[in-house]
Amino acid sequence: MSTRFYNTKSRKKEIFVPIKKGHVNLYTCGPTVYDTAHIGNFRTFIFEDLLKRYLLLKGYGVTHVMNLTDVDDKTIKKSVAEKIPIRDLTNKYIDLFHSDIKKLKIIPADHYPRATDHIAGMIEMIKSLIEREFAYITDDGSVYFSISTYADYGRLANLNFELQQSTERVETDDYSKDNPQDFTLWKAWKDSDGEVFWDSPWGRGRPGWHIECSAMSVEYLGNHFDIHCGGVDNLFPHHENEIAQSVCATGKEFVNYWLHSEHLLLDSEKMSKSLGNFYHVKELLAAGYTSESLRYALLSTHYRSKLKFTNDKKHEAQKAVSRVQEIYNRLQEYVTDYADINGSANRVPASEDFIKALDDDLDVAGALSSVFDWIRKTNVQLDTKTLSEMDATNGIAFLLQVNSIFDILKFDLSIPEEIIQLAKERTQARKNRDWQNSDRIRDELYNLGWNIEDTPAGAKLKQR
RNA sequence: GGCGUCGUGCCAGAGCGGUCUAAUGGGGCGGUUUGCAAAACCGUUUUUCAUCGGUUCGAAUCCGAUCGACGCCUCCA
Numbered sequence: 237m238s239t240r241f242y243n244t245k246s247r248k249k250e251i252f253v254p255i256k257k258g259h260v261n262l263y264t265c266g267p268t269v270y271d272t273a274h275i276g277n278f279r280t281f282i283f284e285d286l287l288k289r290y291l292l293l294k295g296y297g298v299t300h301v302m303n304l305t306d307v308d309d310k311t312i313k314k315s316v317a318e319k320i321p322i323r324d325l326t327n328k329y330i331d332l333f334h335s336d337i338k339k340l341k342i343i344p345a346d347h348y349p350r351a352t353d354h355i356a357g358m359i360e361m362i363k364s365l366i367e368r369e370f371a372y373i374t375d376d377g378s379v380y381f382s383i384s385t386y387a388d389y390g391r392l393a394n395l396n397f398e399l400q401q402s403t404e405r406v407e408t409d410d411y412s413k414d415n416p417q418d419f420t421l422w423k424a425w426k427d428s429d430g431e432v433f434w435d436s437p438w439g440r441g442r443p444g445w446h447i448e449c450s451a452m453s454v455e456y457l458g459n460h461f462d463i464h465c466g467g468v469d470n471l472f473p474h475h476e477n478e479i480a481q482s483v484c485a486t487g488k489e490f491v492n493y494w495l496h497s498e499h500l501l502l503d504s505e506k507m508s509k510s511l512g513n514f515y516h517v518k519e520l521l522a523a524g525y526t527s528e529s530l531r532y533a534l535l536s537t538h539y540r541s542k543l544k545f546t547n548d549k550k551h552e553a554q555k556a557v558s559r560v561q562e563i564y565n566r567l568q569e570y571v572t573d574y575a576d577i578n579g580s581a582n583r584v585p586a587s588e589d590f591i592k593a594l595d596d597d598l599d600v601a602g603a604l605s606s607v608f609d610w611i612r613k614t615n616v617q618l619d620t621k622t623l624s625e626m627d628a629t630n631g632i633a634f635l636l637q638v639n640s641i642f643d644i645l646k647f648d649l650s651i652p653e654e655i656i657q658l659a660k661e662r663t664q665a666r667k668n669r670d671w672q673n674s675d676r677i678r679d680e681l682y683n684l685g686w687n688i689e690d691t692p693a694g695a696k697l698k699q700r
Numbered sequence: 701g702g703c704g705u706c707g708u709g710c711c712a713g714a715g716c717g718g719u720c721u722a723a724u725g726g727g728g729c730g731g732u733u734u735g736c737a738a739a740a741c742c743g744u745u746u747u748u749c750a751u752c753g754g755u756u757c758g759a760a761u762c763c764g765a766u767c768g769a770c771g772c773c774u775c776c777a
Contacts, residue, residue, distance in 0.1 A: 247704095249716095265777070273777080280777040309775075394703060395773060445775085467777030468705095474776090497777070498705085504769070508776060536725080537713075541706085542770070548711070552726045559725085562739070601714045605724035615740055619733095671735060678737080689738045696739090 239294065241463075242540060242597050244471065244494040245392060249597050252493065254462050259297040261461035262288065263453045263491075265470050266302040266348065269329040270311035274514035275534065275545070276500040276507035278340060280467045282531060283497040283539040285342040287465065289641050290594050301456045302345040303449055304330055306352050307442055312432050322432055323352075336517040339527055340534075341643045347456050351448040355434045358443045358451040361485045362421045362436075370484040371421055374412040377439035379422035382414055386480045392494065393472035419477050420444035446477035450485070453478075459488040468496045469506075497539040507545070515545075528561075528644040529553040535642060538600055556608075557644045563611050564635050564645055566618055569693070571628045579629030581637040586610035590638065607638050651697050655686055662688065663695055 239252040254260050264284045267273045273281075284302075291298050305311075306326035315322040330350075337344060351358075362379055365371035370385045383389045383397065390397050397417055425433040425440040433440040453461065459482070466475060475494065482490040499506045502513045520530055533553040537543040581587040586606045593602030614631055617623035623631075639645045658677055665674040681688050687698045 267777080277777045393772075396702080468771070469776050472772065499771070499777075501770080506771075510776070548726075552712070556725055601724070605714070608724055619740060669735075675736075687738065690734075691739080
């Protein structure tokens with residue numbers, strides 16, 4: 237079955253066809269690095285990870301670019317307030333970002349271009365826009381994009397600017413613009429910008445926010461590429477403006493498929509830094525989530541639905557993840573000479589359903605239901621010992637396929653010596669039918685973070 | 701004011717006109733199993749899909765209205 241994605245451009249699911257056969261160029265809007273990204277941000281990044289992993293599973297090569305916005309009002313303000321050079325400030329948050337990416341097992345992008353490393357390209361693009369008369373320079377040395385020059389402006393966000401009433405904010409906002417909705421390509425330097433400026437044909441200043449993505453996507457992926465992603469809040473004005481700039485500057489098509497992920501909600505409200513209702517990855521890991529359960533919690537709701545992040549999610553995600561881990565371990569034990577047999581996911585019927593669900597605009601819920609359905613049936617076969625070794629190895633291959641999408645299995649299951657010792661003591665106590673001691677040790681292990689399960693094959697240790 | 705999304709069983713969440721007496725996960729309860737647990741499995745919580753009308757042989761699914769939640773129109777994943 238063919239891949240279909242919901243394209244914001246058409247507001248419909250469309251069959252996905254890459255520009256170049258077998259390869260996908262993917263651009264995803266990255267973080268503004270003046271602060272730690274919260275899990276609302278990571279919901280989007282993890283959706284993009286899912287998308288990429290899916291494309292890889294389908295056999296595409298993927299070139300993935302994620303920008304890092306390392307200059308904007310907030311960044312400058314913070315660097316001035318904390319008396320830290322802007323580069324030092326952003327370096328700090330970029331490092332934190334990469335460390336969170338790693339904790340969430342997100343496959344890194346191929347390129348993480350920083351806005352401030354690509355000022356020259358932005359200036360070139362602005363020049364081109366001025367030459368083609370899509371942009372104008374104001375007295376103070378700022379450059380604006382004139383939305384009236386681009387007929388399709390507002391098409392992506394489905395906003396009609398002819399009929400639009402100006403909101404109070406827009407009216408009072410600016411002075412020198414031709415049209416209040418015109419947006420900045422280049423911001424002239426002000427005192428409050430301090431040391432932060434670049435020279436340009438229009439004087440000292442810095443780039444507007446939107447131009448960086450246009451300039452960097454074109455540089456790394458070409459004028460015309462396949463997929464551009466971001467959170468819904470980037471739909472307007474950011475992506476709308478990107479389209480206007482890129483199309484007008486290059487005269488070419490820009491992006492074929494726009495995919496937007498919905499918000500993560502906390503107490504029915506959008507999680508955002510300005511509202512102050514956010515969690516960081518680190519906090520959640522400290523609060524008992526594992527990388528795997530957090531991934532699961534963020535992935536198990538469809539990317540175009542709002543995700544209500546509640547306390548119940550943790551338990552639910554942990555249970556679901558351990559269910560998958562459990563059967564993986566069971567199958568590994570069941571198959572004695574796994575290395576000698578080549579399992580194949582293709583021979584597991586559930587795999588077909590799994591992929592078919594993902595083909596339909598990344599229907600994670602459908603995909604997971606086929607996985608869990610298969611898990612239950614396979615557990616029955618394991619209980620009754622009616623599973624063939626071939627099916628067991630195929631099952632392992634299927635689980636690895638599932639894992640290539642969700643990445644929720646742990647493979648390093650090494651157990652500390654101290655824990656093994658305690659388990660041995662408990663086994664001895666059980667042999668002596670000393671239930672009191674054996675239960676005491678079990679409690680002790682539990683407190684150390686380990687569960688112990690007695691099976692016909694002996695006691696098994698599992699990290700909680 | 702404009703644009704848009706959504707409202708499903710105890711909770712989360714699929715469902716894209718018949719195969720829906722609603723997938724899947726979580727919780728509660730009961731059971732099989734176990735020294736007791738855990739894990740696994742079985743049953744149950746489930747004739748119900750915000751409300752009211754309409755279209756249709758047939759609707760959770762399409763249309764309209766109403767109520768409610770949320771997002772965008774302004775920096776924001």
